Amino acid sequence: MRVYCGKDYEQASRIAANFISAQVIMKPDSVLGLATGSTPIGTYEQLIKWYEKGDLDFSAVHSINLDEYRGLTADNDQSYRYFMNTHLFDHINIDKKNTFVPDGTEPDAEKACRDYDEIIRAHGGIDLQILGLGHNGHIGFNEPDSTFCKGTHCVQLTESTISANARFFASMDEVPKEAYTMGIQSIMQAKKIMVIVSGEGKKDIVEKAFLGPITPEVPASVLQLHSDVILVGDEAALAGYHKALQ
Ligand code: GLP
Numbered sequence: 001m002r003v004y005c006g007k008d009y010e011q012a013s014r015i016a017a018n019f020i021s022a023q024v025i026m027k028p029d030s031v032l033g034l035a036t037g038s039t040p041i042g043t044y045e046q047l048i049k050w051y052e053k054g055d056l057d058f059s060a061v062h063s064i065n066l067d068e069y070r071g072l073t074a075d076n077d078q079s080y081r082y083f084m085n086t087h088l089f090d091h092i093n094i095d096k097k098n099t100f101v102p103d104g105t106e107p108d109a110e111k112a113c114r115d116y117d118e119i120i121r122a123h124g125g126i127d128l129q130i131l132g133l134g135h136n137g138h139i140g141f142n143e144p145d146s147t148f149c150k151g152t153h154c155v156q157l158t159e160s161t162i163s164a165n166a167r168f169f170a171s172m173d174e175v176p177k178e179a180y181t182m183g184i185q186s187i188m189q190a191k192k193i194m195v196i197v198s199g200e201g202k203k204d205i206v207e208k209a210f211l212g213p214i215t216p217e218v219p220a221s222v223l224q225l226h227s228d229v230i231l232v233g234d235e236a237a238l239a240g241y242h243k244a245l246q
Contacts, residue, residue, distance in 0.1 A: 001210065001223075001224070001229045001230070001231055002229075002230050002231070003230075003231045003232075003233075003238065003241070004230065004231070004232045004233075005232075005233060005234070005235060005238050005242075006232070006233070006234050006235075007234065007235055008234050008235070009042055009198045009199070009234050010042060011234065012042075012196065012197075012198055012232055012233055012234040012237075013042030013043045013045070013046055013196075013198075014046055015232050016040070016042075016043040016046075016130075016194060016196045016232045017043045017044075017046035017047050017050070019128070019194050019230060019232070020032065020043065020047060020128065020130070020194075021047065021050060021055070021056055023127060023128045023192070024056060024057070024058065024061060025056070027127060028057060028059075028060045028061070029060040029061065029062070030061055030062075030127040030128060031061075031062045031063070031064060031123045031124070031125070031126050031127050032061060032062070032063045032064070032126070032127065032128055032129075032130070033063075033064055033065075033066065033126040033128065033129030033130060033131075033182075033187070033190055034063045034064070034065045034066070034084065034088075034130055035065070035066050035130045035131055035132045035140075035196075036065070036066070036067070036080045036083045036084065036132075037132040039132040039133075039196050039197065039198050040130060040132060040196055041087055042198075043130075043196060044087045044088040045087075047088070047092065048088065048091040048092060051091070051092045051093070052091075056092070057093065058092045058093050058094040059093050059094070059095065061094055061098065062098040062099070062100075062123055063084075063089075063094065063098065063099045063100065064100045064119065064120055064123065064126060064182075065080060065081075065084060065099075065100060065101040065102070066131070066139075066140035066141070066181060066182050066187075067080060067102060067140045067141045067179050067180060067181035067182065068080045068081065068101050068102040068103070068104040068179060068180050069104050069176035069178070069179050070104055070109070070112075070154060070176060070178040070179055070180055071104060071105070071176055071178070072104045072105075072176060073104070073105050074101075074104075074105075078168055078169060078176075079104055080101055080104075081101040081104070084099065084101060100116075100119050102116045102152065102180035102181070102182075103115070103116075103180075104179075104180065109154040109180070112152075112154070112180050113151065113152040113153055113154065113180060114152075116152040116180065116182070117151045117152050117186070120152075120182070120186050125186075125189050125190065125191070126186070126187075126189070126190035126191070127190070127191050127192065128190065128191070128192045128193075128194060129187055129190035129192070129193045129194070130194050130196065131187070131193060131194070131195045131196070131220075131223075132195075132196060132197075133195060133197050133202060133205060133206065133209065133220055134160075134161060134164070134205075135160060135164060135201065135202070135205055136158060136160050136161070136205070136218075137205050137208065137209050137217075137218035137219050137220045137221065138158075138161065138219050138220070139184075139187060139195075139219050139220045139223070140181040140182050140187065141155050141157065141161070141179040141180075141181035142155070142181055142183065142184055142187075142219040143155055143156075143157065143158050143161065143219070144158065144216065144217045144218065144219060145216050145217070145219070146216060146217075147216050148183075148184040148185075148216045148219070148222060149183045149184060150183045150184060150185035150186075151183040151185060151186065152180060152181065152182050152183055152186070153180070153181065153183055154178055154179070154180055155178065155179055155180075155181055156177060156178055157176070157177055157178065157179060162175050162177060184219065184222055188222065188223075188225070188226055190226075191228065192228045192229075192230070193223060193226055193228065193229045193230070194229075194230045194231075194232060195220070195223065195229065195230070195231050195232070196232050196233065197231070197232070197233040197234075197237040197238070198233060198234045198236070198237050199234070199236050199237055200236040200237070200239070202233070202236075202237040203236065203237055203238075203239050203240040203241075204240055205218075205220075206231075206233065206237055206238060206240060206241050207240035207241050207244050208221070209221050209223070210223070210224060210231065210241060211241065211244050211245075
């Protein structure tokens with residue numbers, strides 16, 4: 001794994017955006033695996049700036065997002081589809097028909113998951129997968145468990161994830177308790193993976209995920225088995241990782 005450290009969130013976001021730019025420039029019809037959460041927002045803002053300057057062209061790019069809350073419609077401002085539209089897609093020249101997010105409104109969970117796996121398969125997999133990192137080590141919404149779940153599946157979110165997400169909702173009752181998420185196999189089959197981390201709050205889990213034992217109880221630890229992973233973070237998030245290596 002290669003590790004890139006920016007001094008702060010802004011610099012880490014620029015580093016991450018540079019890797020995505022390089023991917024799109026080298027392969028204009030890349031399939032990008034995209035992530036939500038607060039961490040990649042700075043990366044997306046940087047990509048928009050470079051697009052506006054004329055340095056990037058997303059017209060042939062396809063994107064496949066990691067996850068979506070079950071039950072939220074695309075126009076709900078807390079849905080991940082809404083997040084992707086407002087934080088990235090509305091500001092670049094990607095064709096929205098080529099952007100995929102699990103269908104949170106599909107009540108038949110098996111169908112929603114089967115359809116999404118078929119979308120991933122039909123695209124020939126993912127060229128560059130962007131990942132954030134949950135405080136409990138989740139990636140996408142692959143929560144700590146006793147096994148790794150391979151394909152897209154419906155998850156019951158853990159209490160820690162529900163409370164971490166509560167800040168975005170008016171009340172606890174409105175926080176979705178379930179989500180559809182891409183599975184560990186689809187993530188691990190991506191040709192390249194870039195994990196973005198920021199802030200002191202991620203320090204311990206970064207160390208645990210990338211230097212600790214590989215276990216489904218820390219889903220991100222499986223990334224240690226992938227041959228092309230880049231970890232991009234700011235000093236605060238990488239402090240524990242760097243210290244452990246000294
Ligand atoms: C959510 C998303 C994850 C994301 C995580 C971390 O749970 N499903 O994909 O990585 O949040 O979010 P943040 O970047 O806000 O810490």
